[in-house]
Each structure stands twice: as C-alpha cells, then as structure tokens.
Amino acid sequence: MLTLGISTSSNQFILALGEDNRLIFNSGDYESDKDIGALMLLALEKTQRSVQEIRRIVADIGPGGTSRVRTGVSFANGLAFSLSIGVCPVSLFELTGKLLWERHQLPVVSTINSLKGNAYIGFFDEGAMQPTRFGFIDQILPDMAAHLDAFVVAGPHSAAIQALFPDKKIVLDNDLAGIAQIIMAHSDEWAARELKFPHIALPITEKHFL
Amino acid sequence: MSDLILGIETSCDDTAVAVVDAEGSVRSSVVSSQLQTHAAFGGVFPEFAAREHITNILPTVHEALRLAGIQPADLKAIGVTRGPGLIGSLLVGLHTATALGIGWNKPVIGINHLRGHLRSADLEERRVVYPATILMVSGGHSLLAYMKNETDIRLLGSTRDDSVGEVFDKVGRMLGLGYPGGPEVDKLARQGQANIPFPRPLMQNNYEFSFSGLKSAVSRYLAANPDAVLADVAASFVQAVMEVLVKKSRLALKKNPSKSFLIVGGVAANSQLREEAARLCQNLGVQLSLPPVRWSTDNGAMIALAAFDYLKLGIHKPPLPQLQLSINEF
Numbered sequence: 001m002l003t004l005g006i007s008t009s010s011n012q013f014i015l016a017l018g019e020d021n022r023l024i025f026n027s028g029d030y031e032s033d034k035d036i037g038a039l040m041l042l043a044l045e046k047t048q049r050s051v052q053e054i055r056r057i058v059a060d061i062g063p064g065g066t067s068r069v070r071t072g073v074s075f076a077n078g079l080a081f082s083l084s085i086g087v088c089p090v091s092l093f094e095l096t097g098k099l100l101w102e103r104h105q106l107p108v109v110s111t112i113n114s115l116k117g118n119a120y121i122g123f124f125d126e127g128a129m130q131p132t133r134f135g136f137i138d139q140i141l142p143d144m145a146a147h148l149d150a151f152v153v154a155g156p157h158s159a160a161i162q163a164l165f166p167d168k169k170i171v172l173d174n175d176l177a178g179i180a181q182i183i184m185a186h187s188d189e190w191a192a193r194e195l196k197f198p199h200i201a202l203p204i205t206e207k208h209f210l
Numbered sequence: 211m212s213d214l215i216l217g218i219e220t221s222c223d224d225t226a227v228a229v230v231d232a233e234g235s236v237r238s239s240v241v242s243s244q245l246q247t248h249a250a251f252g253g254v255f256p257e258f259a260a261r262e263h264i265t266n267i268l269p270t271v272h273e274a275l276r277l278a279g280i281q282p283a284d285l286k287a288i289g290v291t292r293g294p295g296l297i298g299s300l301l302v303g304l305h306t307a308t309a310l311g312i313g314w315n316k317p318v319i320g321i322n323h324l325r326g327h328l329r330s331a332d333l334e335e336r337r338v339v340y341p342a343t344i345l346m347v348s349g350g351h352s353l354l355a356y357m358k359n360e361t362d363i364r365l366l367g368s369t370r371d372d373s374v375g376e377v378f379d380k381v382g383r384m385l386g387l388g389y390p391g392g393p394e395v396d397k398l399a400r401q402g403q404a405n406i407p408f409p410r411p412l413m414q415n416n417y418e419f420s421f422s423g424l425k426s427a428v429s430r431y432l433a434a435n436p437d438a439v440l441a442d443v444a445a446s447f448v449q450a451v452m453e454v455l456v457k458k459s460r461l462a463l464k465k466n467p468s469k470s471f472l473i474v475g476g477v478a479a480n481s482q483l484r485e486e487a488a489r490l491c492q493n494l495g496v497q498l499s500l501p502p503v504r505w506s507t508d509n510g511a512m513i514a515l516a517a518f519d520y521l522k523l524g525i526h527k528p529p530l531p532q533l534q535l536s537i538n539e540f
Binding site: 035036037040041051066067070071073074075076077078079081082083197198200202203205 | 257260261264265267268269271272282297298301302305306307308309310311312313314315318529530
C-alpha cells in the first residue's frame with residue numbers, strides 16, 4: 001500500500017512516499033522548492049509509481065506558518081478528494097515529539113510562535129502526545145514541565161525556556177530531518193483518524209484554544 | 211471527453227466553482243459566500259477568508275460537478291485564479307486545484323483574475339462586440355482597458371489608490387449601512403438630493419482614477435455635519451463617483467474606437483452606473499454590454515471561460531500565486 005506524507009508546517013516542505021511503512025521517497029533528499037505540486041510529480045517520477053496507487057495520506061495540520069500549513073492541507077484534501085480516499089491529520093508537535101523522543105529518549109517540548117506574544121506549546125511525554133496549549137510561554141511552561149528533570153526543546157523559544165529552567169537539563173534540537181521516516185513508521189496508528197469527504201482536514205489555529 | 215472546464219476562483223472572500231463549455235454555456239456555478247464572516251469587520255479579513263476557503267472549497271467543487279451532472283473524467287482542464295488577490299485565499303484555490311489536477315490527470319492552468327472578469331460578459335450569451343472598451347469596477351479593481359479581441363488587451367488606466375467598490379463599502383460604513391455597503395449606498399442615494407459639492411478627483415484628460423480623497427471628503431463632511439441628511443450625502447457621493455466614471459469612460463470611447471462598451475466587476479451591479487452608461491452609449495452610438503449581475507461579482511464561470519482562451523493560445527501559466535498582475539498579463 002502506498003502512503004503519501006505531507007508536512008509543510010516548518011520551513012522545509014516535506015513530501016514523502018512510503019510502501020508498507022517503508023520510506024521510498026523523501027523530498028528532503030532532493031534540491032526542492034516549496035511547490036508542493038512539483039514535489040508530488042517528482043515523487044511519482046522517481047518512484048515510477050502512479051498517483052492512483054496512493055491509498056493513504058498523512059498530512060501535518062500545524063500549528064505553523066499559516067500559509068505553509070494551508071498549502072499542505074489544501075493539497076492533501078484536494079488529492080484525497082480526487083482519489084476518493086481520506087486524509088489522516090497529525091499535528092506538527094506529534095511529529096516532532098515522536099522524532100525527538102526516539103532520538104533522545106526524553107520528553108519533548110515544542111513551540112511555535114503565534115500572534116501578540118502567544119505561542120503554541122506541544123508536550124510529548126511517555127511516548128504520547130499531551131494536549132497542546134496556547135498562550136504565553138512563561139505562564140504555561142512552569143507547570144507543564146515542573147516535574148521533569150530533563151527534556152528536549154524544539155522551536156523558536158529555546159532561549160526563553162532555558163532561562164525559565166536554569167537548573168534542568170535541557171537539550172536543544174531543531175533538526176527535523178527524519179520527519180518523513182516518522183510519518184511512514186507511524187502511519188498505521190494514524191489511520192483510524194482518517195477523514196473522508198465530506199469531512200476534511202483543517203489546520204490547527206488559535207481558534208481551537210480560545 | 212466533453213469540452214468542459216472546471217473554473218475555481220478564490221482570490222478574495224468568495225469560494226466559487228463552475229463548469230463551463232467552450233461557448234460560454236454555464237453547466238453549473240456555485241458560490242460559497244463569506245459575507246457573514248466579514249460583516250463584523252466591515253470588510254474582508256484576509257486570514258479568516260483563507261480559513262473559510264479551506265472549509266468550503268471541496269464541498270463547492272463537489273456541488274459544481276453534481277449540478278453539472280458530470281464526472282471528473284468529463285473535464286478537459288481546470289482553470290484556477292492565480293492572482294491578483296489575497297495570498298492566503300489564492301493559495302487554497304491553487305493548491306486544491308493542483309492536487310485535483312494530479313489526481314484526475316487534468317491540466318491545471320493559472321488564470322489572471324482580471325481576464326476572468328473581462329470574459330464574464332460573454333457567459334451564457336455573446337454580448338461583447340470587438341473592439342471594445344471596458345470599465346472594470348469592483349472591490350479590488352478600478353480600471354479602463356481596450357480589447358481588440360478576447361485576448362488582445364491594452365490597459366488604459368487604473369486607480370492610484372482605492373478601488374470604487376472599496377470606497378462604496380467604506381462610505382457605506384460611515385453612513386451606518388453595514389457591509390457590503392455598495393448596494394445600500396446605491397439604494398439610499400436614490401432617496402436623496404445630490405446637493406453637497408464633493409470633489410471629482412483627477413478630472414483632467416487621462417484614464418487614471420483616485421478615490422481616496424473623495425472618501426476622506428465624505429468622512430470630513432460627516433464629522434463637521436453630524437445632522438447631515440444621510441440620503442443627501444449618499445446621493446452626492448454617488449453622483450461624484452458617477453461623474454468621474456462617465457467622464458473617463460467617454461474619453462476612452464472617443465479615443466479608442468469601440469463597437470461596444472463593457473462594464474464588469476461588482477460595481478457593475480450599481481443601478482445608477484447602468485443608467486449613466488446606457489445614456490453615454492446612446493449618445494456615442496456604442497453598444498452597451500453588461501453581464502447579468504450574477505456574473506458581475508466573483509465567480510468560477512468567468513475563470514473557466516478565460517481558461518479556454520489560454521488553451522486556444524497555447525498559454526499555460528502554472529498554478530502558482532501572483533499577488534500583482536496587470537490586465538495585460540495572462
């Protein structure tokens with residue numbers, strides 16, 4: 001079974017194809033721009049596969065840059081509709097959480113900037129995603145991470161988080177190479193979330209938290 | 211395969227999809243309006259517009275196909291607005307269209323929204339006789355152009371600042387008429403006397419427009435005259451706008467020999483503009499070509515019809531966003 005993975009929330013667009021959980025194309029291996037359609041055609045060309053063979057789409061729904069997230073989600077929804085299949089939505093925090101948990105075996109705090117000093121804050125611990133929070137870092141994190149001795153931090157607030165916890169061991173890691181492998185390795189567990197038209201995947205926005 | 215194109219338009223706040231054939235017959239046209247979302251802001255809020263497009267676009271595509279009674283296999287191509295417009299809104303339409311094209315194995319052509327509007331007058335019926343002078347007046351655009359034929363277009367002049375539709379909406383808000391203010395200003399103006407000497411900007415002999423000064427003049431007048439008769443303010447404002455539009459249009463028609471005069475864009479629905487244009491055309495012996503009101507505002511059918519022009523000329527613009535596009539461009 002061919003699975004398509006799309007992650008456009010972070011700076012580098014990732015488009016991946018996998019067969020039976022095995023990665024067979026990763027756009028990160030190529031000089032690629034942010035034209036998601038061109039990446040899709042490149043993936044099909046390099047793997048000599050037909051788009052009709054795609055039976056599952058896993059799409060990162062953010063949080064992240066609004067235009068970037070929309071690009072990936074619109075493309076995923078449109079392709080799923082055209083192929084009469086569904087989209088399995090997954091948050092960027094879940095992807096980074098799994099990636100960095102597997103890399104460091106430590107809880108993971110991921111952040112994304114939002115408006116007016118607010119941030120989205122993701123917390124991945126004990127192999128599972130905890131509810132995402134939205135607000136000011138210095139008001140949310142002290143409670144969220146109080147019980148931890150050490151954790152990984154990803155995102156633009158590393159310095160602020162280090163300043164909040166001078167006595168804890170904090171590993172800074174913004175290297176998200178490996179997202180494509182994470183999507184393929186875990187796509188089966190996200191299959192149950194599949195949204196098929198008339199249900200569609202929607203980007204995570206601050207509206208979910210206000 | 212039928213000679214049908216799916217047109218997708220998401221440049222601003224309406225999600226619009228249509229199925230059209232090469233003769234301009236509209237097999238289906240569906241518009242998902244966001245009017246209620248933006249009414250509270252008194253204008254289009256770009257971030258919310260993009261969010262609604264994501265929610266609305268596939269149901270709108272689905273409905274357009276259903277109403278047309280066709281399958282994706284029946285389509286020749288997909289035309290999608292590539293600009294000008296709001297970036298978030300454009301991205302949703304473009305990436306959805308790109309994906310549909312890959313999944314259905316159909317070419318996807320990026321279309322200049324302005325060229326779509328120009329072709330709106332030929333939807334369902336051939337109304338335009340070439341060469342033609344065009345006045346495009348909408349919430350996003352105000353310009354005069356000259357068309358030798360469907361595709362050979364020369365820009366004569368455009369607005370230096372606000373568009374006509376934008377100024378109508380803003381004056382509507384000043385008069386407490388809600389959003390969109392244009393139709394309400396038109397209605398209110400009919401009940402008043404045009405007795406306030408608002409400025410007629412850029413009345414010298416060129417094709418450029420400028421409406422922001424007029425908008426400010428209305429605002430200043432209302433601030434200085436809290437007891438003003440609002441119907442008179444509306445009538446005076448509308449008369450000022452009409453005088454500018456008619457004078458520039460007359461100049462364009464005289465200097466650019468035209469068989470027809472075409473008015474497109476949302477403000478083409480304005481009853482007073484229609485009356486003034488009819489008088490102007492009668493005086494000059496030019497045919498007036500007005501699209502039905504439903505094709506004046508943003509719609510997918512005009513994008514689909516323009517896509518046929520692109521195919522005919524072998525022009526294939528990729529479905530990537532362009533925030534700024536001149537009417538001369540494809």
